[in-house]
Amino acid sequence: MTAALLALFRRDLLLAARSGGVSLTGALFFLVLCGIIPFAIGPDQKLLSRLAPAILWIGVLLASLLGLDRLFHADEEDGTLDLLMASPAPLTAVVMVKCLAHWLTTGLPLILITPLLAILLGLDWQYLPRLLLTLCIGTPALTCLGSIGAALTLSLRRGGLVLAVIILPLALPLLIFAVAAASADGTGNSARAPLLLLAAVALVILAFAPFVSAAALRLTRN
Amino acid sequence: MRLEVSELACVRAGRPVFAGLSFALDKGEGLLVRGANGAGKSSLLRILAGLDEAQSGKALIGEERLSARASHYVAHSDAVKPAMTVAEHLRFFSQLLGAPDNSEERLAAALAALDLAALHDTPARYLSAGQKRRLALTRLLLARRTLWLLDEPTATLDSSSLHRFETIIAAHRAEGGMVIATTHEALAIPGALSLTLAAP
Numbered sequence: 059m060t061a062a063l064l065a066l067f068r069r070d071l072l073l074a075a076r077s078g079g080v081s082l083t084g085a086l087f088f089l090v091l092c093g094i095i096p097f098a099i100g101p102d103q104k105l106l107s108r109l110a111p112a113i114l115w116i117g118v119l120l121a122s123l124l125g126l127d128r129l130f131h132a133d134e135e136d137g138t139l140d141l142l143m144a145s146p147a148p149l150t151a152v153v154m155v156k157c158l159a160h161w162l163t164t165g166l167p168l169i170l171i172t173p174l175l176a177i178l179l180g181l182d183w184q185y186l187p188r189l190l191l192t193l194c195i196g197t198p199a200l201t202c203l204g205s206i207g208a209a210l211t212l213s214l215r216r217g218g219l220v221l222a223v224i225i226l227p228l229a230l231p232l233l234i235f236a237v238a239a240a241s242a243d244g245t246g247n248s249a250r251a252p253l254l255l256l257a258a259v260a261l262v263i264l265a266f267a268p269f270v271s272a273a274a275l276r277l278t279r280n
Numbered sequence: 281m282r283l284e285v286s287e288l289a290c291v292r293a294g295r296p297v298f299a300g301l302s303f304a305l306d307k308g309e310g311l312l313v314r315g316a317n318g319a320g321k322s323s324l325l326r327i328l329a330g331l332d333e334a335q336s337g338k339a340l341i342g343e344e345r346l347s348a349r350a351s352h353y354v355a356h357s358d359a360v361k362p363a364m365t366v367a368e369h370l371r372f373f374s375q376l377l378g379a380p381d382n383s384e385e386r387l388a389a390a391l392a393a394l395d396l397a398a399l400h401d402t403p404a405r406y407l408s409a410g411q412k413r414r415l416a417l418t419r420l421l422l423a424r425r426t427l428w429l430l431d432e433p434t435a436t437l438d439s440s441s442l443h444r445f446e447t448i449i450a451a452h453r454a455e456g457g458m459v460i461a462t463t464h465e466a467l468a469i470p471g472a473l474s475l476t477l478a479a480p
Binding site (some may be wrong): 059061062064065068069072073076078122135136137138140141142143144146147205279 | 364
């Protein structure tokens with residue numbers, strides 16, 4: 059069973075690596091979004107740097123939605139999903155592995171370019187570590203949450219937008235606590251509560267989402 | 281090991297496809313499912329493969345209900361990724377299906393059995409339809425499963441590959457395996473039972 063999951067994990071990374079950068083579309087979108095916002099807000103450096111955590115988190119949220127509709131769809135189209143069901147590994151574990159591979163190839167790049175974009179938005183350096191921490195906690199949960207939407211919209215031809223409509227409201231708690239933690243004042247004390255709440259929400263999502271996704275997959279396949 | 285199907289009924293999009301379908305298959309036996317387009321051949325195979333739910337009735341293998349883990353299911357879509365090479369597919373299939381032995385020799389033997397050895401390092405995007413189908417069929421040899429469910433397995437195969445595949449099926453049955461295939465082509469399964477689904 060472990061061998062089956064490892065094989066799936068390696069295959070997903072391999073396919074992402076050979077996709078010719080398709081998995082980096084989200085990062086590119088994130089870059090463009092954060093690149094144009096300073097033009098819209100204008101030359102008020104103070105305002106921009108105060109808004110930066112919120113802008114960066116909204117950017118990450120939207121960017122991580124971009125590739126999610128392909129999470130199961132690519133395997134559904136060519137019949138690989140039938141094959142995954144025939145594996146001795148349980149479907150919930152299959153979903154977890156796919157989410158992990160998807161996060162590594164789409165979520166992690168977003169975190170990696172965040173420091174660069176933080177400079178672009180004039181974020182105060184002392185806020186950066188905490189912002190990165192909220193992203194490290196929040197983005198895996200976003201991917202898992204998105205897997206539910208991906209499973210539910212599997213039978214739709216263009217499920218991307220429906221997926222966003224289903225997932226965005228559910229992602230609101232993550233967004234609220236993450237931005238609250240990331241933009242709390244410098245001393246860090248006021249960041250503690252939202253950070254813990256963010257972690258709690260993320261853990262609940264990580265624990266339950268794979269089961270819900272697997273159930274949704276079985277449901278939409280029938 | 282015996283496959284028993286009793287009173288199976290299937291409904292698709294609110295429309296009955298077949299009902300009251302019963303048959304049994306002993307080890308070593310083959311079954312050819314025939315019927316017009318839309319008669320429910322593929323639906324029957326998907327139900328037996330544990331991928332779709334039947335409206336009513338049950339299918340048991342031995343004492344267990346049929347699940348996707350109990351059989352091999354090969355259908356129109358080959359589960360082949362254009363970006364991966366033939367060898368990478370084989371390794372993936374073998375590990376994913378829980379084959380106990382993933383050695384190079386075993387993978388090479390499966391490749392040779394379907395005459396794909398020369399294409400070892402070719403990315404699947406350069407394969408023809410028939411070669412892709414043969415690559416999908418290697419799954420049958422990589423992990424041992426008693427029941428093979430084949431939905432139009434030979435649709436894209438040329439005559440020499442067809443012959444090769446018939447030999448593979450015969451060997452599987454000689455070892456006590458069971459085969460259920462739907463086909464319009466002349467797939468020879470000597471002594472196979474026949475089941476004709478009437479158009480609804």
